[in-house]
Amino acid sequence: MINLQTVCPIPLKQYPQVLLAHGGGGKLMQQLLEKMIFSSFQMNKEFSPHDSSVVNIPKNKIAFTTDSYVIHPLFFPGGDIGSLAINGTVNDLAMSGARPLYISLGFIIEEGFEMKDLWDIIQSLQRAAKTAGIKIITGDTKVVDKGKGDGIFINSSGIGVIEHDQFIIPESVQVGDKILINGDIGRHGISVMAMREGLELETTIKSDCQPLHQVILEMIKQGVKIHCLRDLTRGGLASSLNEIADSAKIRVNIIEKAIPVMEDVKGACEILGFDPLYIANEGRFVAFIPEDSVDKALEIMTSFSDSSCVIGEVTERNTGLVTLKNEIGTTRIIDMLSGEQLPRIC
Numbered sequence: 001m002i003n004l005q006t007v008c009p010i011p012l013k014q015y016p017q018v019l020l021a022h023g024g025g026g027k028l029m030q031q032l033l034e035k036m037i038f039s040s041f042q043m044n045k046e047f048s049p050h051d052s053s054v055v056n057i058p059k060n061k062i063a064f065t066t067d068s069y070v071i072h073p074l075f076f077p078g079g080d081i082g083s084l085a086i087n088g089t090v091n092d093l094a095m096s097g098a099r100p101l102y103i104s105l106g107f108i109i110e111e112g113f114e115m116k117d118l119w120d121i122i123q124s125l126q127r128a129a130k131t132a133g134i135k136i137i138t139g140d141t142k143v144v145d146k147g148k149g150d151g152i153f154i155n156s157s158g159i160g161v162i163e164h165d166q167f168i169i170p171e172s173v174q175v176g177d178k179i180l181i182n183g184d185i186g187r188h189g190i191s192v193m194a195m196r197e198g199l200e201l202e203t204t205i206k207s208d209c210q211p212l213h214q215v216i217l218e219m220i221k222q223g224v225k226i227h228c229l230r231d232l233t234r235g236g237l238a239s240s241l242n243e244i245a246d247s248a249k250i251r252v253n254i255i256e257k258a259i260p261v262m263e264d265v266k267g268a269c270e271i272l273g274f275d276p277l278y279i280a281n282e283g284r285f286v287a288f289i290p291e292d293s294v295d296k297a298l299e300i301m302t303s304f305s306d307s308s309c310v311i312g313e314v315t316e317r318n319t320g321l322v323t324l325k326n327e328i329g330t331t332r333i334i335d336m337l338s339g340e341q342l343p344r345i346c
Helices: 027-041 081-094 115-132 187-197 211-223 236-248 265-272 291-304
Strands: 063-069 098-108 135-144 152-162 176-181 228-230 250-255 285-289 308-316 323-326 331-333
Touching: 027 135, 027 228, 063 081, 081 098, 081 115, 081 152, 081 211, 098 211, 098 250, 115 152, 135 187, 176 291, 187 265, 211 291, 228 236, 236 250, 236 285, 236 323, 250 331, 285 291, 291 308
Parallel strands: 098 135, 250 323
Antiparallel strands: 063 152, 098 152, 176 285, 176 308, 228 285, 250 308, 323 331
């Protein structure tokens, strides 16, 4: 069997950890950039290593997003800060129905950070970008004093092109729209929490971290009408629905028994005292779809994730309210939390 595992191009025996000089603008910084970063992302082959990259954008609308990733721990079952940075940016673009094209990456690295861990993160970034079909074209690297960071932070910005004429925004939501979700919720947050706290669960719960643009672009391609999309990151399903309800001034009603949650995640939430509705996800989204497009949308979503389903509907206007009907038929208000159940999980 051929071993395809790449080896860190920085001599680890000489530089096992990141030094302040790796961010100082001299030879060590150039070595880090050229041998580890530029070579991994093939940036010099298509884009000049200049202060900015020049790209050709098709004559369409574009979507632009930016985000920062400060997760702890950096590595967790199902992903790491590298795959999270790529997929998170891709998914933010996808929520506008955009095709992701280009991404920038900014690294803030703490002095003393293990060079091997940096190399593993860069390789993860490379793999995730290749899977998503997005090109890393520019970036920045800074090294801060030991104790002034927390290992590594990554900032990313992404550009995508919108090739359709739909307005996929909260204000497009209509009474009667059905709410579809593309799979079970809560896995990412529980995965990170278990790793961070050293919890010994019966099974290893893996994060759902993945790119979402392919399923959305396929729905658009096949003529599905989409009124709004939202990925269920910080604050989870409950917070995302509240944000949309408040923006569109609508009432959203969801059905508890329709919301897919893995039994392992339910069990972990019961032990820890968490509500899966508020736990972050990194591969889940909700779609507000008019009734005449629901069957087609669900057919496409199910082809990507067989746990996709309808979880509720928009019932009225001028409320900005989210309610949940539980298994015994009682309805309660699902409000936003004042903070987060789980800090630093995306």
